[in-house]
Amino acid sequence: MSAVTSASAPVVAVVGATGAVGVELIRCLEQRRFPLAELRLFASARSAGKSLPFRGKALQVQELTEASFTGVDIALFSAGGSTSRRFAPLAVRAGATVIDNSSAFRMDPKIPLVVPEINPQTIGGRGGIIANPNCCAIISITPLWPVHKVNRIVRLQLATYQAASGAGAAAMEELRESTRAYLDGKSYANKVLPHPYAFNLFSHNTRVDPESGYNEEELKVIQETRKIFGDPDIRVSATCVRVPVLRAHAMAITFECERSITPAQVRELLQGAPGVKLVDDVEKNYFPMPQDATGNEPILVGRIRRDISDPSGRSISLFVAGDQLLKGAALNAVQIAELL
Ligand code: A2P
Numbered sequence: 001m002s003a004v005t006s007a008s009a010p011v012v013a014v015v016g017a018t019g020a021v022g023v024e025l026i027r028c029l030e031q032r033r034f035p036l037a038e039l040r041l042f043a044s045a046r047s048a049g050k051s052l053p054f055r056g057k058a059l060q061v062q063e064l065t066e067a068s069f070t071g072v073d074i075a076l077f078s079a080g081g082s083t084s085r086r087f088a089p090l091a092v093r094a095g096a097t098v099i100d101n102s103s104a105f106r107m108d109p110k111i112p113l114v115v116p117e118i119n120p121q122t123i124g125g126r127g128g129i130i131a132n133p134n135c136c137a138i139i140s141i142t143p144l145w146p147v148h149k150v151n152r153i154v155r156l157q158l159a160t161y162q163a164a165s166g167a168g169a170a171a172m173e174e175l176r177e178s179t180r181a182y183l184d185g186k187s188y189a190n191k192v193l194p195h196p197y198a199f200n201l202f203s204h205n206t207r208v209d210p211e212s213g214y215n216e217e218e219l220k221v222i223q224e225t226r227k228i229f230g231d232p233d234i235r236v237s238a239t240c241v242r243v244p245v246l247r248a249h250a251m252a253i254t255f256e257c258e259r260s261i262t263p264a265q266v267r268e269l270l271q272g273a274p275g276v277k278l279v280d281d282v283e284k285n286y287f288p289m290p291q292d293a294t295g296n297e298p299i300l301v302g303r304i305r306r307d308i309s310d311p312s313g314r315s316i317s318l319f320v321a322g323d324q325l326l327k328g329a330a331l332n333a334v335q336i337a338e339l340l
Contacts, residue, residue: 008037009035009036009037010035010036010037010073010074010340011036011037011038011040011071011072011073011074012029012034012036012038012039012040012072012073012074012075012076012337013039013040013041013042013068013069013072013074013075013076013091013096014026014029014039014040014041014042014075014076014078015042015043015064015068015075015076015077015078015079015083015087016042016043016077016078016079016080016083016101017041017042017043017047017052017061018043018047018050018052018061018169019043019078019079019168019169020165020168020169020172020247020325021078021101021165021325021329021330022041022043022078022079023052023169024325024326024329024330024331025076025078025330025333025334026039026041026052026053026054027330028326028330028331028333028334029054029334030054030055032334032338034334034337034338039054039059040059040062040068040072041059041060041061041062042061042062042063042064042068042079043061043062043063043064043079044063044064044079045063047061047063048061048062048063049061064079064083064087066087066090068087068091069087069090069091069094069095069096070094071094072091072094072095072096073095073096073097074096074097074099074337074340075088075091075096075097075098075099076099076101076333076334076337077091077098077099077100077101077102078101078102078329078330078333079102080102081102081103081104083102084098084100084102084104084105085104088100088104088105088129092127092128092129095127097126097127097128097129097130097340098128098129098130099129099130099132099333099336099337100129100130100131100132101132101329101330101333103134103220104131105129105131106131106133106134106220106224106227107223107224107227108131111128111129111130111131112124112130112131113131113133113224113227113228114130114131114132114133114228114332114336114339115133115138115141115142115145115228115332116332116335116336116338116339117142117145117273117274117275118141118142118145118228118229119228119229119230120339122230123336123339123340126340130336132329132332132333132336133224133228133332134217134220134221134224135162135166135249135324135328135329136158136160136162136217136220136221136238136240136249136251136328137220137221137224137225137228138322138327138328138332139249139251139299139320139321139322139324139327139328140156140158140160140221140225140251140253140320141225141228141229142275142276142299142322142327143270143273143275143276143299143301143318143320144156144253144255145229145273146269146270146273146276147255147257147261147266147269147270147316148229148231150269151257151258151259151261151265152231152257152258153229153234153255153256153257153258154233154234154235154256154257154258155234155235155236155255155256156225156234156235156236156237156253156254156255156256157236157237157238157253157254157255158221158236158237158238158239158251158252158253158254159238159239159241159251159252160204160217160221160238160239160240160241160249160250160251161201161241161243161245161249161250161251161252161290162204162217162240162241162242162243162245162249162324163243163245163246163247163248163249163290163324164193164197164242164244164245164246164247165246165247165324165325166242166249166324166328167192167193167205167242168192170191170192171192171193171197172246172247173192174190174191174192174193174197175197175198175244175246176246178190178196178197178198179197179198179199179244181198182198182199193205193242197242197244198244199244200244201241201242201243201244202241202242203215203239203240203241203242204216204217204218204240204241204242205242206240214238215240217238217240218238218239218240221236221238221240222236222237222238245290246290246294247290247294247323247324247325248290248291248293248294248321248322248323248324249290249321249322249324249328250288250289250290250293250319250320250321251319251320251321252317252319253317253318253319253320254307254315254316254317255315255316256307256310256314256315257314257315257316258314259314260312260313260314261313261314261316262306262313263304263305263306263316266304266316266318267280267304270301270304275297275298275299275327276298276299276301277298277299277300277301278300278301278302279292279300279301279302280301280302280303280304281302286302287302287303287319288300288301288302288303288319288320288321289321290321292321293321293322293323294323295323295326296323296326297323297326297327297331298322298327299320299321299322299327300320300321300322301318301319301320302318302319302320303317303318303319304316304317304318305317305318
């Protein structure tokens with residue numbers, strides 16, 4: 001049995017500690033004063049020996065091996081799907097609870113897919129794997145849950161404006177470098193993303209399924225929304241686009257409820273809802289922006305208005321922005337760990 005079940009503070013491991021999400025995991029553990037006995041940092045052999053700051057100390061990064069999980073109670077994974085598939089089962093066997101940020105286990109019916117504001121009850125006991133949802137799924141549906149709870153959303157359509165961070169630290173660097181090169185009039189050969197990124201945008205860089213015409217990111221949002229809401233019948237459609245923003249995603253969302261709903265009712269439901277902040281100043285034309293969401297925990301919500309294409313009065317359009325590395329990844333994972 002894991003030591004988390006005792007009164008003592010857990011030993012926590014971060015796998016992928018040097019990555020864009022890994023660094024934020026460490027920061028969230030520190031900022032939220034997560035009670036832990038020891039923090040162990042793992043990454044690939046390339047990073048072994050590097051050090052990262054935690055609570056005023058420099059912690060050494062170790063190479064991830066099969067023996068890394070002895071004595072670990074909670075392992076936060078953010079090192080890609082193949083690393084999770086290989087090492088998460090080993091961590092569980094060693095007695096750890098794994099919170100996995102990859103897509104490897106999300107749609108496994110035995111594995112909970114958790115947004116603490118929405119479905120904390122699905123966590124069940126300790127031990128095993130808990131999946132952290134796709135960043136777009138978290139950022140789009142956390143603000144919709146308070147509505148769905150009282151007036152079921154039957155249809156949801158979203159268009160995303162996704163930041164570089166979702167593709168990792170190297171993609172963020174590619175955005176910085178290619179922007180610099182563009183402004184200096186120099187050529188730049190993109191290495192991480194498939195298309196020029198500076199002053200450009202493109203359809204999400206995941207593979208398009210030839211049958212449905214949807215890319216993998218869009219399919220994740222569709223399937224994960226149904227699983228997290230526990231509502232297999234909700235109709236969802238998404239268009240996912242990568243935009244030249246460093247680390248906060250934005251989304252234009254239109255949803256249709258079972259019964260009629262007004263913008264004022266949505267505003268009231270979202271006022272003070274956990275994990276959400278209203279930014280909806282019509283007079284000043286001030287609405288959610290990636291720059292305001294960056295580095296902040298809440299998901300910003302605004303432009304709340306009637307969808308005038310639906311005369312039934314059951315549809316609302318709104319706009320959200322949320323930090324992809326925080327609520328879209330690291331913060332949500334640490335909130336799950338807090339529930340443990
Ligand atoms: P490293 O920095 O040593 O390559 P990002 O999502 O920002 O690209 O970060 C990915 C994270 O996953 C990094 O910390 C990276 O470590 C880590 N990682 C990648 N491959 C492995 C692996 N095979 N074993 C352990 N960690 C890995």
